[in-house]
Amino acid sequence: MDDDQHAILVETRLVPQQRRSREARARIMSAAEELLRNDGVEAFSMMGVAQRAQMPVGNIYRRFEGKEDLLLALKELVCARIRNGIAQSVLAHGPDSMETFVRCFADAVGKAFAHDERLNRSLYDQRLVSPKMIESGQAARGSIFGLFADGLGPYLSHHPSVRADAIAKVAFSIIMNAAALKVRDNDAILATSSWDEIASEFGAAAVLYIQSKF
Template sequence: MGVADIATDDFEVRPPKQRRSREAWNRVLDAGVMLLEDGGYEAFTIAAVCDRAGVAPPAIYARTSTKDALFLAVYEHGIARLRAEHAVFADVDRWAGLEPAELVRSAVAEMVGISLRHTRFLRAIVLTSAAHPEVRRRGSRYSRELGERFAKVLRALAGTITHDAPEAAIRSCFDTLFAASMIRVAYGPAFATPVPVDDQRFVFDMGETAVRYLLGGQYAPSGSTLPR
């Protein structure tokens, strides 16, 4: 039976109620994230999670009865760390007073930077999602959530964006940058280019690409060299 054949009820996790049980469960979730970061889905087994977390199997089976339910609980635990960083897009002070080009560069740096800071975890998730419909469904929802936060910041530039449909341009910009980031995360910096660049240069290039696409030639690039 494949993942697509598993009933939704099999993904259920019974939350712990006592403090010691919660602490043990958090160790399980942390251990699961580390296993995915170290070895991907292939390394993720209930036995390996127990060993890494220092708990006996009953600590897991008291919460869930399947590997996939445990995997999805670990997935949500890891994704919660990324989503916490999305809060920067709701921080009004972070974006106040920025010139249009700098606003675009900063929004891109925040968005791309979140993915790059969590590369090891996201690599396992992206590669797993191709064969795991539930991960793909949840990943799509969270990606759209990030896209909306990114778009909300850039909507302040609607009158400056050099497109007849600013909203569509912002969405297209996000889709392009997000796709490039996920390819880099999943397959590494050398996958699509014979001249790979480091993460700092990648973020810089994505920012300049977004400025040119959204604002046209009216704003000079931030420079040919990276800021120190």
């Protein structure tokens, strides 16, 4: 057998294995997501995920170091989903004014967090707090802020860049901090407000703050 034939044989063997590995990982992630969504943090375990995925628990440990590693991968997946949902909503709307952009962004944030709220709430559970989970959340928040700052930038062009960045940070925090408090479900005041009300009222508050800086 020459080198080319050997390379082709190796490739045909590896591709299905790679595909099976990707499929197994996706199956594990789907099972982990379902378990956390339906049964909460207290019921989440590697064995529970294995049972949901209908595979030996050893298969999961071959792909994830442990429970925290799996939860971290799940949080990164969900954060990316939220970020992409916000980006698609904002880009699809095509806002033509500062107020329209900010309100559109706030509405997109509300919808992203409200979708699959039980899963999002579980990932914000204080029992999952760890340095790696905090770092992952901060990275996701930074990425979402980038979307907001880029969209708001043209309306703050009359300010020096440092000042414009500071205004964007405060306006962003008005919206995102309200969403974070709402999804954690540990704020008695916001607990009685719907996601639509959160998006509308805090979006309006962010608009008023920015207008005060014009």
